[in-house]
Amino acid sequence: MKKTSIAIIFLFMGLQLAAQTKYLRSIAETQELSKDVVSLFKENNIAASFEQLTPYWPMPQNELDAIEEKTIKYLNIIRDRFGKPIDTLKIKNETIADVALRETYLVRYENTAIRIIFTYYKNDYGWIVNAFKWDDSFTEEFE
Numbered sequence: 001m002k003k004t005s006i007a008i009i010f011l012f013m014g015l016q017l018a019a020q021t022k023y024l025r026s027i028a029e030t031q032e033l034s035k036d037v038v039s040l041f042k043e044n045n046i047a048a049s050f051e052q053l054t055p056y057w058p059m060p061q062n063e064l065d066a067i068e069e070k071t072i073k074y075l076n077i078i079r080d081r082f083g084k085p086i087d088t089l090k091i092k093n094e095t096i097a098d099v100a101l102r103e104t105y106l107v108r109y110e111n112t113a114i115r116i117i118f119t120y121y122k123n124d125y126g127w128i129v130n131a132f133k134w135d136d137s138f139t140e141e142f143e
Contacts, residue, residue: 022055023126030101030127034118035090038105041116041134042085046072057129071134075114078136083110091141098122100130106138113138 024030033052040049050068057064079085085107092104101120106113115138121130 021058021128023123023128024056024120025126027101027127030118030120031103033129034103034105037118037132038088038090038107038116041075041114042088042107044075044079044085046075053129053132056127057132078109078112078114082112085109101127104141106141112136115141
């Protein structure tokens with residue numbers, strides 16, 4: 001009975017992990033996801049932005065939760081110190097053949113900007129979020 005219970009638990013855990021994994025079918029879908037997430041960042045709706053990313057980002061939920069919590073904390077500090085968000089701007093689109101895509105955006109505040117970088121990877125099933133990063137290092141974008 002114990003072995004059956006353990007097997008059932010692992011089966012449900014496996015199904016839950018598989019159910020959480022979605023794939024974007026095209027570059028247009030990756031661009032739409034990026035645009036939506038950046039818009040939610042501008043609105044300071046970080047929880048909703050992570051809800052958009054999570055189904056496509058194969059990372060343990062506890063790590064995603066920790067990143068979300070830190071993001072909320074620091075973006076509130078940025079807003080308090082540097083003013084309200086003004087707008088968003090896509091500044092770069094880079095590709096590696098047909099297997100990787102990186103999109104870079106700025107969210108402009110009254111007195112600074114933050115950079116948001118999405119990296120997508122194409123596997124056999126479609127596009128997934130390989131990395132997501134935001135920082136205040138937008139000056140690195142000068143050529």
